[in-house]
Amino acid sequence: MIIKEVSADGYKNLEDIKLVLDPKMNIVCGENAQGKTNLIEAVWLCSGCRSFRGTKDKNFIGFEKDTANVKMLFSDSQRDQEIGYSIKKSSVKDKNITLNGVKVPLFSRLFGNFRCVVFTPEDLKLTRGSPEKRRSFIDFCIAQVKPSYINVLNTYNGVLEQRNALLRSVSGTDIYNKDQLEVYNEQLAKTGSYISVIRYTFSNILNKYIDRLYSSITNGNEKMNIYYQSTIFKELKDEKDYKDKLFNIYMKKLIDSTEIDIKTGFTRYGIHRDELGTYINGLPVREFGSQGQARSAALAMKLAQAEIIRDQYKEAPVMLLDDVLSELDPMRKRFILNNIKNMQVIITCCDSRSVTEMASGKIFEIKKGRIV
Numbered sequence: 001m002i003i004k005e006v007s008a009d010g011y012k013n014l015e016d017i018k019l020v021l022d023p024k025m026n027i028v029c030g031e032n033a034q035g036k037t038n039l040i041e042a043v044w045l046c047s048g049c050r051s052f053r054g055t056k057d058k059n060f061i062g063f064e065k066d067t068a069n070v071k072m073l074f075s076d077s078q079r080d081q082e083i084g085y086s087i088k089k090s091s092v093k094d095k096n097i098t099l100n101g102v103k104v105p106l107f108s109r110l111f112g113n114f115r116c117v118v119f120t121p122e123d124l125k126l127t128r129g130s131p132e133k134r135r136s137f138i139d140f141c142i143a144q145v146k147p148s149y150i151n152v153l154n155t156y157n158g159v160l161e162q163r164n165a166l167l168r169s170v171s172g173t174d175i176y177n178k179d180q181l182e183v184y185n186e187q188l189a190k191t192g193s194y195i196s197v198i199r200y201t202f203s204n205i206l207n208k209y210i211d212r213l214y215s216s217i218t219n220g221n222e223k224m225n226i227y228y229q230s231t232i233f234k235e236l237k238d239e240k241d242y243k244d245k246l247f248n249i250y251m252k253k254l255i256d257s258t259e260i261d262i263k264t265g266f267t268r269y270g271i272h273r274d275e276l277g278t279y280i281n282g283l284p285v286r287e288f289g290s291q292g293q294a295r296s297a298a299l300a301m302k303l304a305q306a307e308i309i310r311d312q313y314k315e316a317p318v319m320l321l322d323d324v325l326s327e328l329d330p331m332r333k334r335f336i337l338n339n340i341k342n343m344q345v346i347i348t349c350c351d352s353r354s355v356t357e358m359a360s361g362k363i364f365e366i367k368k369g370r371i372v
């Protein structure tokens, strides 16, 4: 997948930007706070995902602007396509988002057309910090190759919220709607066991990619593995029967923990508490990994994400590397560049020399939101 052109105006601080991109390597350099990440973000939104830095829609529009306009031409081996969006300050909800000229109601409806992988300094901490990051990582990887997965996940999260609200309303009293709780249990068990099977199966695929990539970073000296750890199922090996056997186990776990759930006011067990454990030479990276190992592990995970998309669609995603290279030593920098050389890449950095020593391509300089 290749972006041919991007234009952006009024998106945050971006002004009159029109870039004709190189099919391989593009370097956007500039000092801090000039708009590099904003540009990456404007492109990222074309993938139909929410802002990776959690910006609300109304803040997409430049402070002194009325409208944010972004347009992107991209192509895969089949055809050229165009995505555009225009958001007015006066009517943020009513966005004009188009795919090949046809209006779509929401950003999320763009999902599955333009595929990219974004890699930010925050991702270098993927193996550390809370399990939530790793759950989001695996869920997002799955959604990129199986878009319908998002609907199941959303259903689960919606029911979970309702169940927790019910639990909170019970605390202190003994009278509550047991039938309603049972309905929630069933819905959670139904979607939750399906999600568990999908996550488990996918984690095995991911593991193969990660094992190879990590081994290659360390010249075969260290071994990395990931394991999906369910809070419901002890063992998921070859268990596929999510409609019956796994559903029943899930239900039992929810029923058995009802009392404690009521006490604490939240659902203790379920896929929202699962972990994607990352291990190097058999030890959890989160507790025992050095900073270097944790970073290499994160590189392996992000590259695996990109390669899985490439293998699934026979088309590489676009790689967006936002300021990560400057965080890496030359060995890891070279590793990542070598592994994405067959993909189109947009790299942002403060000092283009740090990249151009190792790669060639188009260089753009950005200053106060404009390409200079």
Ligand SMILES: Nc1ncnc2c1ncn2[C@@H]1O[C@H](COP(=O)(O)OP(=O)(O)O)[C@@H](O)[C@H]1O
Binding pocket: 011, 012, 013, 030, 031, 032, 033, 034, 035, 036, 037, 038, 039, 059, 060, 061, 062, 063, 064
């Ligand atoms: N809605 C907005 N309108 C105008 N400027 C914005 C808006 N949101 C953020 N900015 C500005 O964008 C700049 C940060 O841009 P960013 O792309 O993160 O910089 P960097 O080049 O360091 O990646 C800040 O100066 C910030 O004030």
Ligand SMILES: [Mg+2]
Binding pocket: 036, 037, 038, 322, 323
């Ligand atoms: Mg930035």
